[in-house]
Every structure is written in C-alpha cells, then in structure tokens.
Amino acid sequence: MSAWLHRLTDSDIWWSFKSSWLTVVAAVATLFIILVSFLSPILAPHTPFDPATISLSDGLKPPVLVSADGEWTFPLGTDDQGRDVLSSIMYGTRLSLIVGLASVVVAMIMGIALGLISGYVGGTTDAVIMRIADVQLTFPAILVALLIDGIVRGLISVKQHDEIAVFVIVGAIGLSFWVQYARTVRGSVLVEKNKEYVQAARVIGLSPMLIMVRHVLPNVTGPVLVIATLNLGLAIISEATLSFLGVGLPSTQPSLGTLIRIGNELLQSGEWWITVFPGITLAALVLAVNLLGDWLRDALNPKLR
Amino acid sequence: MPPLDKLGNNPPLLEVKNLRVEFPTRRGTLLAVDDVSFDIAPGEVLGVVGESGAGKSLTGNAIIGLLEPPGRIAAGEIRLEGRRIDNLPYEEMRKVRGARIGAIFQDPLTSLNPLYSVGRQLIETIQTHMPVSASQARQRALELLKEVGIPGAEHRIDHYPHQFSGGMRQRVVIALALCAGPRLIVADEPTTALDVSIQAQIIALLKRLCREHGTAVMLVTHDMGVIAETADRVAVMYAGRIAEIGPVREVIKNAQHPYTRGLMGSIPSLGHRGERLTQIDGSMPRLTEIPKGCAFNPRCPQRGERCLVERPDLMPAGSGRAACWLHDARGVGAPVKDLAHA
Amino acid sequence: MLVFILRRLLQSVAVLLAVGVVAFFLFRYVGDPINAMVGQDTSLQEREQLRDRLGLNDPAPVQFLKFLGNAAQGKFGLSYRTSEPVGRMIVERLPATIELSFCAAMFVLVFGIPMGVYTGLYPRHWSSRLLQAISLIGVSLPTFLIGILLILFFSVILHWLPSFGRGQTVTFGWWTTNFATISGLKALILPSITLGLFQLTLIMRLVRSEMLEVMRTDYIKFARARGLTNRAINFGHALKNTLVPVITVAGLQLGALIAFALVTETVFAWPGVGQLFIQSVQFSDIPVMAAYLMLIGLLFVVINLIVDLLYFAVDPRLRAQGGAARVSGH
Numbered sequence: 017m018s019a020w021l022h023r024l025t026d027s028d029i030w031w032s033f034k035s036s037w038l039t040v041v042a043a044v045a046t047l048f049i050i051l052v053s054f055l056s057p058i059l060a061p062h063t064p065f066d067p068a069t070i071s072l073s074d075g076l077k078p079p080v081l082v083s084a085d086g087e088w089t090f091p092l093g094t095d096d097q098g099r100d101v102l103s104s105i106m107y108g109t110r111l112s113l114i115v116g117l118a119s120v121v122v123a124m125i126m127g128i129a130l131g132l133i134s135g136y137v138g139g140t141t142d143a144v145i146m147r148i149a150d151v152q153l154t155f156p157a158i159l160v161a162l163l164i165d166g167i168v169r170g171l172i173s174v175k176q177h178d179e180i181a182v183f184v185i186v187g188a189i190g191l192s193f194w195v196q197y198a199r200t201v202r203g204s205v206l207v208e209k210n211k212e213y214v215q216a217a218r219v220i221g222l223s224p225m226l227i228m229v230r231h232v233l234p235n236v237t238g239p240v241l242v243i244a245t246l247n248l249g250l251a252i253i254s255e256a257t258l259s260f261l262g263v264g265l266p267s268t269q270p271s272l273g274t275l276i277r278i279g280n281e282l283l284q285s286g287e288w289w290i291t292v293f294p295g296i297t298l299a300a301l302v303l304a305v306n307l308l309g310d311w312l313r314d315a316l317n318p319k320l321r
Numbered sequence: 322m323p324p325l326d327k328l329g330n331n332p333p334l335l336e337v338k339n340l341r342v343e344f345p346t347r348r349g350t351l352l353a354v355d356d357v358s359f360d361i362a363p364g365e366v367l368g369v370v371g372e373s374g375a376g377k378s379l380t381g382n383a384i385i386g387l388l389e390p391p392g393r394i395a396a397g398e399i400r401l402e403g404r405r406i407d408n409l410p411y412e413e414m415r416k417v418r419g420a421r422i423g424a425i426f427q428d429p430l431t432s433l434n435p436l437y438s439v440g441r442q443l444i445e446t447i448q449t450h451m452p453v454s455a456s457q458a459r460q461r462a463l464e465l466l467k468e469v470g471i472p473g474a475e476h477r478i479d480h481y482p483h484q485f486s487g488g489m490r491q492r493v494v495i496a497l498a499l500c501a502g503p504r505l506i507v508a509d510e511p512t513t514a515l516d517v518s519i520q521a522q523i524i525a526l527l528k529r530l531c532r533e534h535g536t537a538v539m540l541v542t543h544d545m546g547v548i549a550e551t552a553d554r555v556a557v558m559y560a561g562r563i564a565e566i567g568p569v570r571e572v573i574k575n576a577q578h579p580y581t582r583g584l585m586g587s588i589p590s591l592g593h594r595g596e597r598l599t600q601i602d603g604s605m606p607r608l609t610e611i612p613k614g615c616a617f618n619p620r621c622p623q624r625g626e627r628c629l630v631e632r633p634d635l636m637p638a639g640s641g642r643a644a645c646w647l648h649d650a651r652g653v654g655a656p657v658k659d660l661a662h663a
Numbered sequence: 664m665l666v667f668i669l670r671r672l673l674q675s676v677a678v679l680l681a682v683g684v685v686a687f688f689l690f691r692y693v694g695d696p697i698n699a700m701v702g703q704d705t706s707l708q709e710r711e712q713l714r715d716r717l718g719l720n721d722p723a724p725v726q727f728l729k730f731l732g733n734a735a736q737g738k739f740g741l742s743y744r745t746s747e748p749v750g751r752m753i754v755e756r757l758p759a760t761i762e763l764s765f766c767a768a769m770f771v772l773v774f775g776i777p778m779g780v781y782t783g784l785y786p787r788h789w790s791s792r793l794l795q796a797i798s799l800i801g802v803s804l805p806t807f808l809i810g811i812l813l814i815l816f817f818s819v820i821l822h823w824l825p826s827f828g829r830g831q832t833v834t835f836g837w838w839t840t841n842f843a844t845i846s847g848l849k850a851l852i853l854p855s856i857t858l859g860l861f862q863l864t865l866i867m868r869l870v871r872s873e874m875l876e877v878m879r880t881d882y883i884k885f886a887r888a889r890g891l892t893n894r895a896i897n898f899g900h901a902l903k904n905t906l907v908p909v910i911t912v913a914g915l916q917l918g919a920l921i922a923f924a925l926v927t928e929t930v931f932a933w934p935g936v937g938q939l940f941i942q943s944v945q946f947s948d949i950p951v952m953a954a955y956l957m958l959i960g961l962l963f964v965v966i967n968l969i970v971d972l973l974y975f976a977v978d979p980r981l982r983a984q985g986g987a988a989r990v991s992g993h
Contacts, residue, residue, distance in 0.1 A: 151681045154963045156922045166944035166952055167689065253805040257926055260807045263944050273805075280811055280930075284826070288815060295808050303803040310799070385888055419890025426888075431881035434900050435980060436907065445899070446889045481979045497889060 042307035049301055053109035060103035061089065076282075079289050093289040095278060101290060104275055105297050111271040112298070115186055116252035120244055122190025123251075127197025128233075128240070134198065135205025136228055142202075149195045158254055160192035161185075165263050181265050189254050196243050204236045238316050245309030249302045256298055272298040332403065333360035334537050335384070335505055340397035342379050342388065342561075344608075351608040353379050353392070355561040358635070361505065366531065366538045368552030368569065370545060370584075372605050376561040377541045381507040383407070384539070385424050386414040401505070420450040423498035423536075425527075427510040429490035433482035439466075439493050440478035443500055450501035465496040469526060488519035495527060505537045512547060524551055545584065549573060554641075557581045560606055560616040567641015577638035578645045579621045615646070625653025671971055675964045682960030686953040687730045690740075691723075739954040744946045749954045753936055758838045759829060760928070760935030764920040766851050767859035771917065775866035776909075782867065783874025783905070784897055794867070801864035806923065810857040810930035817853060825850050827932035858927040862916050869912055873905040880904075907977055911970050918966035922959050 052059060063069050079093040079101075092101040134145040152160060165188045208214060208231060217227045258264030259273030260280075267274055272294045279291030342354035354376040361367045369377045382388050384399055386406065399407040406417055418424075426432050434442060443462035447453065453461070459478070466474035469492040482490060491511065498506055511527065512520040528551050531538050540552055548555050549569060556566040557578065565578040576582040583601035603620040606612060612619055618628040627646050638648035646653045721729075733739065739749035778798075782791040818826035830850030833843035841847035877883065878901055886896050925937030932938070936955060943951035 147677075147681065151678055151685070154678060154682070154960060154967070156919050158926070159922055159959065162925075162940070162944050163689075163952065163956070166947060169944070170947040170949060249803060253803075256805050257807055260805075261926065261929055261941055261944075263941075273807075276808065276811065283811065283815060284819060286819070288819075291811060292815070295811065298808065299800070299804050302805075303800060306799060306803050387884060387887055415887075415890050415892065417890070418888055424885070424888035426881060426885060428881060432885040434882045434886070434904065436903055436978065437900070445891065445895065449889070449891055449895065483980050494885070497885070501890070 036311060039307060039311040042304045042311075045300065046304040046308060049109060049297075049304065050113060053106055053113060056103070056106035056110055060100075060106045062100040062103040076287055078287070079293075092293050093287075095290045096282060096287075101293055104270065105272070105294050108270050108272045108275050108294060109297055109301065111182075111265060111269060112252055112255060112273070112301070115182060115189070115255045115265070115271060116248055118186045119189035119193070119251045119255070120247050122186055123193035123247065124197055124240065124244060126190065127194035128201050128236075130194065131198035131201025132205060132225075132228060132232070135202040136209065136225060145198070146202075149198060152192075153195055157189075157192035157250070158257060161188040161254055161258060162261075162263065164188040164191055165258065169263070181269065185255055185258060185264055188258070189251055192254070193247050193251065196247075197240060200239050200243065201232070201236050204232050208232045208235070242313050242316060245305075245312050249306045249309060252298075252302055252305065272301075331363050334363040334365075334402060335361040335539070336398070336400040337380070337384070338398045338400075340380065340383060340399065341395040342376070342383050342392060343395040344392050346391075348609060352395075352611075353561055353608060354383065355611075356634075357397075357558075357561070357563055359556055359563065359566060361537050361539060363504065364532070364535045364537055365554065366528070366540060366552045368548035368555040369539060369541045369558060370543065370548050370555055371558035372543060374605060374608070375558040377558050378509050380558075381424075381509050381539060381541050385418055385422055385507055387418075387424075416450075419446060419503065420501045421503050421505070423501070423503035423506045425491075425494055425498050425506060425508040425511045428514045429487060429494050430482070430514075432494050433490060435482055438479045438481055439485070443478075443493075443497060446497055447500050461500065462496075465500050466493070468530065469493070469496045471496075487515055488523060491515060491519075491523050492526065495523075495530065499530060499534065499536070502534070503536060505539065506531065507539045507541070509541045510543070511540075513542070513544070520547070521550075527551070545573075557584065560611055561608070562616060562644065563635060564617065564645075565638070565641065565643040566635065567639060567643075571640045575639055577641065577643040577648065578617075579623050579647075580617050581643075583620075615644070623647060623653065623656075625656050627651070627654035629657065667975065668972070671968055675968050678964050679960060682957060682964075683731055683734065684727070686734075686956045686960075687727050689949055689956065690730060690953040691726060734954075734957055739957075740950045742943075742951050743948040744943070744951075749950045752939060752951070753954055753958065754837065756934055756936045756939055758840065759933060760921060760924050760937055762841050763851065763854055763858060763927070763933060763935060764917075764924055766855035767862070767920050767924075768917045770855050770859040771863045771866055771920075772913070775863040776870055776906075778863075779867040779870025780874060780902060780905070783871040783878070784901075786871070786875060795871075798864040798867050801860050802868075804860075806857060806861055806926045807930050809860055810853070810927055813853050813857055814930070824853050826853075829934060854927050854931045854933055857930065858920060858924055861923075862920060865916060866909075866913055870905060870909055873909055874901060877901045877904045907974075910977065911974055914966060914970035914973065918963055921962060 076096055077090050077094045079091065090100050090102070092105070094100055095104070130145055134142045155163075165184060168184050168188075205228060208228065213231075214227055255264060255271060256273030256276070259271050260277045262277060265271045265274050267278060270278070275294040276291050276298070279287075279289075279294065283291055337360070338358050340354055340357045341352065344351040344353055357376070357380060359367070369380065371377050379388070379392065382392075383394055384406075386409070388394065394407055397407070398405060401417065401421060406414060406422075409417070433439070440459065440462055443465065444455065444458040447458040447461055448455070451458075463474050463478060466478060471477055471489060471492055477485075482493070485493060495511075508527065512523050515523060524547055527538070530536070538551075540548065542548065552569045554567060555569050555572050557564045557572070557580065559580050565572060565576065565581045567577070572581060573585055576585050580601070587600060601620055606616065606619070612629075614630045614632055615621070615624070615628045616632075618624045621628065625646065631646070633644045633646050633649070635642040635644050636648055638645065737750035737754070739753075741747065742749050742752060745752070778794055782794050785791050814826045817824045825846075828850060829841055830846035830848075831844040832839040832841055832847055834840075841851050883896060883901060886900055891900075922937075924933075924935060925940055927933065928935045928938040929941050936958070939951060940955045942948070943955070
C-alpha cells in the first residue's frame with residue numbers, strides 16, 4: 017500500500033497536480049462540496065422538505081447579514097414556504113451531484129457496451145447502431161433529454177412521474193450522452209480486432225469477446241476518462257436546466273435547478289436570495305468540476321508532455 | 322582560440338564560441354549543448370554528425386535563433402560575419418533569418434503550408450527581404466524553381482504542396498531557403514524523410530547549388546554516408562559536446578577520437594566484406610546522467626584514470642582536433658580496464 | 664466533386680427520413696390522439712369511427728407516408744393543448760427564434776473569434792489568462808443562470824433593459840421583426856448575450872487551441888526560419904490554417920443556437936418556437952413535439968450540408984481528393 021502511495025506521489029501526474037494551485041483549490045472545493053452535501057442529513061440545520069417542520073410564518077426571511085429582519089437560524093434566508101435556503105442548498109446539491117454522476121455512469125456503460133458490440137459484431141448491427149448514433153448526434157443533448165422526458169410524461173401519470181423523477185432524469189441525460197463513448201470504444205475495437213493475437217485467440221477457442229474486454233478496455237480508459245470529465249459538468253448543467261424548465265426534479269425533491277426555478281418566480285419582487293445562493297453553489301460546483309476536468313485532460317494528453 | 326583548418330584564408334563566416342544550451346525542467350536544469358565551439362568558412366560545407374540526442378539539432382536551432390522555450394542559450398557567442406547574432410532582439414534576428422542565414426528541416430511535407438500555393442510562399446519570402454515588385458518576385462521564384470529542377474515550373478508554381486512528390490517538395494523547400502540569398506544554410510536532416518533513391522539527388526542538388534551560390538552549409542545528420550558525399554569538414558558530437566572535428570577524408574580514414582573510430586567501424590563498407598562490424602558497447606548517456614570527466618569514458622576501450630576525472634577540451638590531433646587525452650602530452654594515466662559499468 | 668455533393672445529399676435525406684420515423688412514432692404511438700380530441704363520455708364505437716375516419720387504423724407504412732406528406736406541407740395536426748393547427752403555431756413563432764439566434768450568432772463570432780486569436784497568439788500574457796478564466800466561468804454557468812443573473816442586474820436593479828418579451832415588433836407579411844424599433848432592439852440584447860455566451864466561450868477556446876497547435880507546426884517554424892514578419896506569420900499563415908477547421912465546428916455550433924434557444928426563450932418569456940416546445944413537453948403535447956423535432960432535424964441536416972460544402976471550398980486538399988476525408992488545417 018505504501019509502495020503504491022509512493023509511486024503515486026512520485027508520478028508526473030501528481031507533480032502536475034501539485035504545481036497548479038488552481039487545480040488544488042478546485043479539488044479541495046469539490047471535495048468540500050461533496051462531503052457537505054452528502055452529509056446533509058447530519059449537517060443541515062433544518063429539514064426543509066419535511067412538511068411538518070416548516071411554517072409559513074418563517075417565510076421570506078432575508079439572509080442574516082444583509083438585513084435586520086434576518087435570523088441566524090436561517091443564515092441564508094427562507095423561501096415563501098418558510099424553507100431554509102441553506103439546508104435546501106445542501107440537500108439540493110446532493111441530488112444534483114447524484115444525478116450528474118449517475119447519468120455519466122449510465123452513459124458510459126451504455127456507450128461502452130454498444131461500442132464494444134458495434135465494433136466486434138460489425139455488419140448490420142454495427143451499421144444500425146452507428147446510424148442511430150448519427151441521427152441522435154444531429155440533435156443537441158438537451159433536446160434529446162427533453163424528448164425522452166416528454167415521452168415518459170406522456171406514458172405515465174404526473175404523480176407516478178414525480179415519484180420516479182430521479183430515474184427518469186438520469187436515464188434521459190444518460191441516454192443523451194452515450195454516443196461519444198460508443199464511437200471511441202468502437203474505434204479502438206476496430207483497431208484491435210484485426211490484430212493477430214485476437215485471431216490466434218479465436219483459433220484456440222477463446223472467446224474473442226473476453227479478449228476484447230481484457231485488451232481493448234484498458235486502451236480506451238484514457239479517452240473515456242477525458243470524455244467523462246467533459247460530460248460531468250455538462251450533465252450537472254443539463255439536470256439543472258431540465259429542473260429549471262420544470263421538467264426535471266420536482267419541488268418535492270428539489271435539486272439546485274429546481275431551487276433556482278422556485279426562486280426565479282420571486283425575483284421580480286426583490287427576494288433575490290432564494291435564487292442567487294443556489295445559483296452561486298451550482299456555478300461553483302460546475303466550475304470546480306470543469307477545472308479538475310481540464311487539469312486531468314492536460315495531464316493525460318501525451319502531446320502536451 | 323586559434324582558427325581551425327580552413328579552405329582559404331578568409332575570415333570565418335560563422336563563429337560559434339563556447340555555446341551552452343540549457344533546458345530548465347522539473348528535475349533540474351539539463352545541459353543539452355555544452356561548451357561547443359567551431360567555425361564555418363564562407364562556402365564551406367561543415368557536417369555535424371552524431372547520434373540522436375547528441376545536441377546537433379539544438380546547436381542548429383540556437384544558431385538560427387529558433388530555440389523552443391524553455392530551452393535557452395545560457396552562455397557563449399555566435400557571430401555571423403563578425404557580428405554577434407545570439408543576443409539580437411527578435412526583429413533584428415528576423416531580418417537575419419532568410420536573408421543571411423537560411424534553414425532546411427527534415428520533413429518537407431510538414432515544412433510547407435498546405436493551404437498556400439508554392440509560388441505564393443516563394444513570392445512572400447522574396448518580397449519580405451528584397452524590395453521588388455510582385456511580378457519581379459514571381460520571376461525570381463520561377464527561376465529558382467527551375468534551378469532546383471522542378472519540371473514545368475511555369476504552371477507548377479501555382480500548385481499546392483500536396484500536389485508534389487516528396488523529393489519535389491524538398492526541392493521546393495531548398496528553393497525557399499535560398500530565395501533571399503543567404504550566406505549560410507543550416508540543414509537539419511534534409512534527406513532523412515526521403516526515399517533512399519531520392520536522397521542522393523537532393524544531396525547532389527544541395528551541394529551543387531551551394532557551390533554555385535557560394536553558400537556555406539551546416540549539414541546536421543546522423544547519416545555518415547551523406548557527410549562523406551557532401552562535406553568538406555565534419556564535427557562529431559557526443560552528449561552535447563564536440564568529440565572530434567577535422568577534414569572529412571581524414572576523419573573517416575583516420576579517426577582520432579575513440580568514439581569516432583567506433584562510429585566509422587560500425588558502418589559497413591563494400592571494400593571490407595566479411596569483416597565484423599565493430600560495435601560500441603553501451604549507449605550515449607542521458608542528459609541527466611552525463612559522467613564526470615570525459616563523457617565517453619564508460620564506453621571507451623582506451624580510457625585511463627585521467628579520463629574519469631578531467632574533461633578534455635578540443636586539442637590538436639592528426640589534421641584536425643579531438644577532445645581526448647590520448648592526444649595530450651600527459652596521456653590518459655593508468656589504464657582502467659573494467660568496462661562493466663558502461 | 665459532384666460525386667461528393669451527391670453522396671452528402673443522399674446522406675442528408677437518409678437522416679431526415681430517420682428523424683421522420685422517430686417523429687412519426689411519437690406522433691402516432693405515444694399517448695392516444697383520440698383521447699385528446701374527444702370527451703370522456705364518447706362511446707367506444709364513436710371512437711372507433713373517429714379512428715377510421717382519421718386513418719388511424721390504416722397499416723403503419725401507409726400512415727407513415729401520409730405523415731411525411733403532411734409534414735412536407737407543414738401540416739402536423741392540431742395541438743393537444745390549444746387545438747390550433749401546429750403548423751401555423753410554429754410559423755408564427757419562427758421569426759422570433761430566428762432573429763434571436765441570428766443576433767446571438769453575431770455576438771459569438773464578432774467577439775469569440777478575435778478573443779480566441781488573441782489568447783492563442785499571446786497565451787502567457789496576463790490579459791490572456793484573465794480571458795481564459797472568464798471563459799471557464801462562461802462554460803460552467805448554465806444558460807438559464809446567466810439569463811437570470813443578467814435580468815437581476817440589468818433589469819431589476821438597473822432598470823436599463825426589459826426582462827421579458829420581444830418588445831415592440833413590426834410585421835412584414837408573415838414575418839415579425841425586432842429590428843425596426845428601439846424597444847425591439849433593446850429587448851434583443853440580454854437574450855442574445857445569454858444565448859450566445861456559452862457558444863462564445865466554446866468558440867474562443869476552440870480558436871485558441873487550434874491557434875496554439877498551428878503555431879507549433881513545422882511550417883510555421885520554417886516560415887520563421889525564412890524571416891517572415893510576425894504579421895505575415897500570425898495573420899497570413901497561422902490564422903488561415905486555424906480558421907479552416909474552426910469553420911466546421913463554428914457552423915455546427917451556430918446552427919445549434921436555434922435549438923438551444925429554448926432555454927433562453929423560457930427565461931425571457933421570448934415567444935419563439937423554443938418556448939413552444941418547452942410548453943409542449945410540460946403538457947405532453949405530442950404533435951407539437953413531433954413537429955419541432957422534424958423542424959430541428961431539417962435545420963441541422965441543412966446546416967451540416969452547407970458546412971461540409973464550405974469546407975470543401977476552402978481546403979485545396981479536399982478539392983483534389985474529391986472530399987474523401989475531412990483533413991485538419993495542419
């Protein structure tokens with residue numbers, strides 16, 4: 017274990033990480049956000065989505081340092097229902113992160129699987145999958161996600177939809193991003209498929225599929241990671257956008273996007289804190305993720321070494 | 322330092338004195354060119370030969386002022402026709418490039434901008450350095466293309482680089498390098514990327530043109546055969562230093578430095594069939610691990626105690642000079658036989 | 664060369680057909696069109712009759728062809744939500760979206776390309792680093808958040824610009840335009856910036872990274888070795904080689920603006936096709952969704968085609984090869 021740690025701290029990647037203070041800050045910030053949000057049941061001062069604990073009389077309190085009406089029990093203010101903004105942000109961030117990560121994982125799995133199949137099996141299957149990919153790529157991802165969500169909405173009732181909203185969103189966003197992974201993996205498979213060791217494996221009866229997984233997958237981890245880092249920020253933004261538009265996570269399980277939507281309706285009358293604080297959190301989160309992604313891409317890029 | 326053997330008694334065209342090129346990296350500062358000095362006389366062809374990583378290309382880059390950062394000239398002087406050029410501001414050096422010093426690089430395909438016609442690239446270069454009109458420039462471009470042997474120059478002048486074959490492209494590159502009339506050309510591996518059959522043509526062309534124009538050439542390459550064909554003198558580089566320098570025939574037939582001897586012995590030649598090729602054990606040290614004393618000592622069959630400790634400068638040896646204690650009055654000291662640590 | 668064009672045209676048609684299939688499936692099989700049209704107490708028999716009359720019991724391929732035929736004429740049935748003809752709804756709102764996208768595109772090009780060239784040529788200068796930092800923020804902020812912040816600042820606090828709607832528009836035939844009135848122009852500013860900011864940062868980063876790569880090529884090195892002026896190198900050689908691959912991506916991105924407009928239109932209550940689409944998703948208004956899908960599909964296919972042809976015109980290597988592969992600018 018210590019030998020592995022030693023190798024890690026001695027590596028080029030660690031050096032390039034340490035030498036960029038910005039990346040270190042971004043990493044620390046991301047870790048902080050993740051920790052705080054995932055520990056929100058313990059850390060949050062209130063439970064804003066338990067109807068029993070909120071009261072309308074607490075509604076619309078401004079942040080504590082900005083106005084005399086503020087209170088320390090609600091440091092960032094409350095919304096019109098009396099929900100504490102700080103706690104809402106913590107729970108909301110957790111949801112945003114979960115959805116973002118989950119959709120990237122879904123997209124990766126689906127993309128890698130389809131890429132492997134498409135590349136290995138070839139023929140009509142390959143053609144069909146690639147044509148579908150082409151058509152899907154014609155549309156921006158957000159549109160695809162919206163479409164899927166709209167279709168699901170048309171098939172089930174509103175109440176059912178709210179209950180499984182998280183899964184629908186994860187599925188919708190994941191489905192909108194699989195294509196890049198599939199293409200990259202397929203490219204690698206095509207390269208490896210013709211190499212002699214694969215043919216040799218076939219001759220001795222080994223399943224070439226296993227060989228593919230064993231040899232191709234390690235080769236694509238680099239590019240796949242690069243795509244994933246690009247995607248994570250986008251996924252979080254996509255979910256926030258969908259929620260903001262009212263077709264994402266509902267107000268019973270709000271993510272940061274939902275919170276911003278709720279706050280937006282009150283913006284004109286001057287209660288800015290309900291939108292701005294979740295907005296800042298969202299921006300900080302995505303910024304940190306993007307910085308980390310940028311660094312990772314540069315570190316993995318052989319051309320820049 | 323006394324001037325080296327030259328073809329004539331003219332003052333040297335190019336003087337390089339104690340050049341040091343450094344690369345600051347995260348593991349410390351690497352010394353890629355270490356205290357290199359040589360001259361080039363007007364019209365002479367100096368070959369610079371050595372393995373990959375010996376510092377020959379970097380020396381060439383330093384001379385034309387195109388060292389890529391973080392590399393930089395840490396010490397030394399470079400003089401062209403008596404005037405210092407290593408410390409010129411960028412704009413001054415820009416005027417020197419092309420007009421007084423030209424350069425040719427290895428890969429003719431990537432040396433030419435794919436989106437501009439050959440003629441446009443020639444005319445642009447000509448007009449940058451000479452106060453001529455566009456039509457005069459085009460005329461000159463046509464003449465140059467004919468000189469380098471492009472058939473049908475009148476309409477090929479408007480063709481794009483991808484429409485030429487590899488050998489033709491390198492001819493265009495040579496034309497581009499010569500078009501503003503430089504006194505010196507730094508040619509960095511000009512034939513390595515070409516087919517063997519084309520290499521000879523290009524080398525002959527380069528040699529002929531430079532003779533006709535009176536242009537000196539610093540020919541950097543790892544191919545001894547090209548040097549033998551083309552150069553008047555040759556400098557052998559090893560680990561960032563010059564190991565030996567002298568007239569080509571002499572260095573080939575009668576090498577004075579053990580490294581050069583090893584190099585020559587490892588080249589197969591038709592006259593000595595059936596003889597074993599010599600091989601130098603070990604490999605050139607990495608820039609981070611250059612040995613103390615003479616850089617070649619771990620691999621040298623004739624090393625002595627002095628070689629492990631004192632670093633030799635170039636000293637007279639044979640009809641040229643070599644950096645080897647063997648040619649010093651005091652010799653190498655007691656022989657050190659054990660080569661196990663190469 | 665002709666072969667190339669023909670091939671691309673065929674590809675485009677194929678993609679359009681595929682999109683049509685998806686739209687058709689949406690249209691016919693998601694949700695029940697009959698349910699949306701009749702009341703609860705209509706008998707089953709009457710529903711069957713209605714189905715027959717509307718041709719909903721015909722074999723699928725026949726329905727598909729009819730669907731395509733109608734689509735070509737702009738007929739997509741009636742909206743589930745408003746019972747208006749979908750085609751007309753879209754046409755009404757199209758000018759709003761197109762004008763907005765056009766403004767945003769101008770914003771992106773006029774600022775994005777020069778900024779990208781500048782940060783590519785002088786990457787270590789503090790101003791470049793600052794621009795890069797700002798661009799990173801631009802990429803990290805979701806469009807709707809940018810819109811909200813801009814509204815908060817310029818509208819709620821400063822009262823300089825309107826926070827919603829198109830302002831005063833002028834009608835020419837079937838087209839309504841913002842460009843003819845001051846109020847219309849003012850209304851365009853915030854939405855255009857919001858819509859374009861993301862693309863602007865993308866273009867800027869793209870141009871910058873292309874520029875950096877081009878500056879490291881051998882032909883730039885050779886150009887320097889020939890003593891060409893910085894101006895000739897930066898703007899003659901480097902810029903041209905940078906812009907060639909940028910054209911394709913830029914073209915595609917700008918086309919994407921029309922689709923991305925849907926978020927901006929929602930934030931600013933801009934009455935365009937994007938806002939229409941969002942409303943249709945919220946209400947599961949399938950005919951509108953299908954129509955929007957086909958529209959966007961057509962748009963992207965056309966843009967892809969134009970961009971490919973442009974590329975062809977600009978890169979001499981492709982003209983020689985017959986456009987076999989997309990070659991990068993270096």
